[in-house]
Amino acid sequence: MAIDPSLPIIFIRHGETDWNRQGLIQGSIDTDLNERGHAQAKAVADLLVSHAGEWHDYDIIVSPQRRALQTAAYVLAALKRQHHGTDARVRELGFGVWEGKPFWELKDSPVYPADPEGRFFWRPDGAKATKMAWPA
Numbered sequence: 001m002a003i004d005p006s007l008p009i010i011f012i013r014h015g016e017t018d019w020n021r022q023g024l025i026q027g028s029i030d031t032d033l034n035e036r037g038h039a040q041a042k043a044v045a046d047l048l049v050s051h052a053g054e055w056h057d058y059d060i061i062v063s064p065q066r067r068a069l070q071t072a073a074y075v076l077a078a079l080k081r082q083h084h085g086t087d088a089r090v091r092e093l094g095f096g097v098w099e100g101k102p103f104w105e106l107k108d109s110p111v112y113p114a115d116p117e118g119r120f121f122w123r124p125d126g127a128k129a130t131k132m133a134w135p136a
Contacts, residue, residue, distance in 0.1 A: 027095035045078035096126025
């Protein structure tokens with residue numbers, strides 16, 4: 001699959017989960033949207049409807065995680081689309097031993113890189129790397 005460089009890529013983040021609300025690191029843990037998350041997903045879908053004609057020919061690719069699939073369901077329904085692709089390469093990064101712990105604990109930990117560039121390459125113990133190569 002070749003990516004047309006003239007087309008924009010639009011990312012939509014999943015709606016809120018209880019873990020988001022509590023400040024817990026989700027990573028690869030499969031969590032559901034909470035009530036507010038469902039409302040957020042519906043609001044994004046409703047916003048996209050005003051541009052539905054522009055999105056008609058776009059592929060919709062979704063993480064296989066429940067919170068992403070639940071968010072995408074609102075978008076697909078609003079755009080009257082049936083099909084989407086599920087691709088593990090767009091799933092959230094795994095945080096290994098840190099999953100389920102408060103994010104502030106990680107930020108205060110000496111294992112967490114202080115500089116933003118270092119964070120990009122850092123992988124927590126037990127985290128699984130995701131192959132990010134896209135086919136040409």
